[in-house]
Amino acid sequence: RKEVEQDPGPFNVPEGATVAFNCTYSNSASQSFFWYRQDCRKEPKLLMSVYSSGNEDGRFTAQLNRASQYISLLIRDSKLSDSATYLCVVNGGASGGSYIPTFGRGTSLIVHP
C-alpha cells in the first residue's frame, strides 16, 4: 500500500461546481497534514493546513478523519483559476520524524467555462 494515495483524476468540472478530493495515508502515527497546490511548470505552494477539527478558508474546506486515515479537500463555487494539481502531504511518515513529509501523486482539477 502506498503511503499517501490520491486519485490522479483529472476531475473535469464546470465553473461554479463543488468538487471534493480525498487522500488516504497508511501511517497512523502521522502528525500533520497539508494540501498544496501546484500549477503547471511551477513549484508547489501551500493551500491550507488540515486540523483535526477541520478548517475552512473561503471556498476551501479541509477535513481530517484519523479513524479512517484520510483527509479531504472541498472546493465550492469552482473558478477557472482553481485549475491545478492538488497535492496531499502527510508529515511524520515512515521515517518517524515529524518534519519528514510524504507527498501524494496529486489530483488534477480542470475547471471549464
Next chain:
Amino acid sequence: ETGVTQTPRHLVMGMTNKKSLKCEQHLGHNAMYWYKQSAKKPLELMFVYSLEERVENNSVPSRFSPECPNSSHLFLHLHTLQPEDSALYLCASSQEEGKQETQYFGPGTRLLVL
C-alpha cells in the same frame, strides 16, 4: 513572493559534466530539502537537512551529493548523471517546530541530461 530562490532555473548537461544546483532561503528556517519531480510521478524526497545536519537520505544514487554549509544555503552537486535523472529539482525549507511544519518551495531547476 517566495523566500526560497534556486539557480540556475534551467540546466542542460552531458553525462560527463559536473554541475551544482544552488538553493537559498531568506525565511530564517532551520530545515532544508531537495526533491526530484519527474513527469507523472509524485515528488520524491532526496535529502533533508535540519540545523545543517543531514537527517534523511532516501537511497539516492551517489552521483547526487548534497552540501549544506549553513542554514540558509543548500547545494546539490551533480556528476556523471544519466538521462533518467532529467527532472525538475525542487528545494524547500521549513521551520522545524511544533507539528505544523509548512514547506516553502523554490521555483525549481529544470534539468536535462543528454
